[in-house]
Amino acid sequence: MRRSLALGAALLLAVSACSVGTSTGSGDGAEISFLTFETPNLTPAYWDAAIKRVTDRNPGIRVRKLVSPTADGRTSYAKQLLQSGQFPDVMIAVDSAGFAEAGNLYAWKPEELGDFQFPEANPVRGAYHQLPANTQTIPPVYYNKKLFAEAGITAPPTTWDELVADAGKLKEKGVAPFTIGGGKDGFPSSMILSGLVSTEVYATAPDWLTQRRAGKVRFTDPVFQQAFGRLAELAARDYLDKTSVSRDYAATEQAFLDGKSAMYPMGNWFAANADARKHDFEIGVFDFPTVDGKHVVPAYTGGGVIVNAKAANLEAAKKFALGFQLDKGQLDASVKADGLFPAVKGYQPPADVGPTFKAGYELYRRAVRENAVVHAFRWETADDGLLPGMKDKVDQAAQDVITGRRSVADACAFLDAEWAKAG
Template identity: 85%
Template sequence: MRRSLALGAAALLAVSACSVGSNTGGADAEITFLTFETPNLTPAYWDAAIKRVTDKNPGVRVKKLVAPTADGRTSYAKQLLQSGQFPDVMIAVDSAGFAEAGNLYAWTPEELKDFQFPQANPVNGRFYQLPANTQTIPPVYYNKRMFADAGIAAPPKTWDELLADAARLKDKGYAPFTIGGGKDGFPSSMILSGLVSTEVYATMPDWLTQRRQDKVKFADPAFQHAFSKLADLAAKGYVDKTSVSRDYAATEQAFLDGQGAMYPMGNWFAANADSKKHDFEVGVFNFPTEDGRLVVPAYTGGGMIVNAKAANLDAARKFALGFQLDKDQLDASVKADGLFPAIKGYTPPPGVGATFKAGYELYAQAVRQNAVVHAFRWETADDGLLPGMKDKVDQAAQDVITGRKSVAEACAFLDTEWAKAG
């Protein structure tokens, strides 16, 4: 994110001529497309999205594949590669490992010209993943009714204020935080992602690059200090240790059902906060920092990668670009998943919900103040964790929350796993 993430949210203009290849013509070509499902991105969403793009590219037919879990799509793609079934197009699959082995198509400057950050997520200086959208990870969503009942007049900006608010909420009988994990993993590490991003990355934005160069370690004081705050939340009972077995969909529903006051999650949650049934108003605030300084973790990427050896490579490329650049599809992704499309000239459609608007403005403010950093654990390619390490981060967070490991032991575990992954 240190690549001048000037989304310019306040100055974006209406999209014009962003769709690709409205009439492709040519012979009928079938491609396989690996998707994943979440409470927001349902089978119906993907079916409609595929139809939306293929209707404008009539020479392309798509066979949809679905990863077994939302957060396991990269590992599933690896399994498919090993079994000789590597999909032609994949979305939100980490390009690292696949690209270096020559399995991915490298996008040309001309193909990337409509993206705001065409040089996001490089692999050895080349770009294999379309930088399709920006996500803030994590803002904190909160139950305004619970906050008011606990006498909290405004959301916290500092870590001490967060702790004080959590104490008030607990005293009122409310669970301060809603977290999860289970088969999805990442809801367990959301708080850790926020802590590392706002504390470690705020002073050392290239920390993960330095980790790749073996100049820093997880066991170093700065990382341990950030991690220790998650342990403190668990020790104080502000984070429910039993919740780490709850999957992502159930975790989201638990918050909407009023089972917790705060829900640290990516900005995609705004779509369901604005559309799903609940009996309280949802607010959103930036992840608090130690001194109250504005630091907003975000990630730009998440787009399509294409199999370089696809039998119908041209069709795969057309479909991928058509999916990522079509205005109707972009609007659908905003409404369904609360995304911030990183496309030149894009503005969200009319009628987006209040939670989305609030989160979008928080991000726009951070952009204006040059206060955006990488979102720890969510980076990809040369800027990201080594392959397989995201699951280890989730595991380390769960181990600390449940008390199975101390912070020092969890950090040592991460360093050991890093050495194995390298």
């Protein structure tokens, strides 16, 4: 009991410490709380300006901003806030799974989703709780064109064998082939695994994770182990720096921008910093290579706002959520700050976006035209996604294989065991 009280007090202090009031209009307007998160791209100034754009047009709404302690732990943090009776009114990029089934989230009506390109993304038992605001390709591979040229690599690889061969050429020149990370953020460790499963497993079974939920397939199945084994191959060839799995996301990104490695598998949000931050080489981008060279591009549409179904000012929360996600100024800001591809009908990115964003956006548009898009493993949500808590386990499994703590077979067995616990 004493521990529960301490946890509740700690959470209350954390929420209070992270809260920022944005007040516009009359003092008796409806107040809502908004859970955000911060990254090197999404700074406090970014969120404050985004909130202000909406409240300036809706002076009857006041917003109290909350910030998740970590960028990738926002869903876990939202669960803690729910358990302590402090569930926010509006949350962004928080997985709806678990919350929706328990009746904690507002289910958007079809007519409220009419402005979005993919209104039926991320269903939970046939209902739609998360605004399908943005599409992200996860992961394309960013590369240092200078280091590629010095290693005699004249074109980006399109097959897995070409990727491995190019990594070997870079290694021979004394260049680290890949930038990876992990630390408290986790996901930089599993980016290559995400690309492998998406392009290899999902290319033939796009509903594989849905089948996993139904108990029809397992992580220990040969097709999944084979894809995972390619990550182990890179580690065995010493193409991955095993010590880097303790490096956090910001430091991982900076290592690539500092020219410490040649390739950086990361979500398309990296393009924003690639275009905005200083580096002394040209950055290119290519789709994650496939085993047979077939064009397959992993992507995720979602990550938008969810609304607390029991919010004291539910109508204000809904109005803010839609206003935030559909505001042209906010969409432009998200493109420039986080490299997102807004999934809003008729939207066109600003003409002055940087070259890395443009290159990645063109790759995505080509994939859409060729019907080459599949889910991005680990990043799916709702009925199409991993069970709650499993994303961290995927990151851990990838780290264990990279460092040699587990074999691929043991890592896959670990995932099946953790899945059984999560279910």
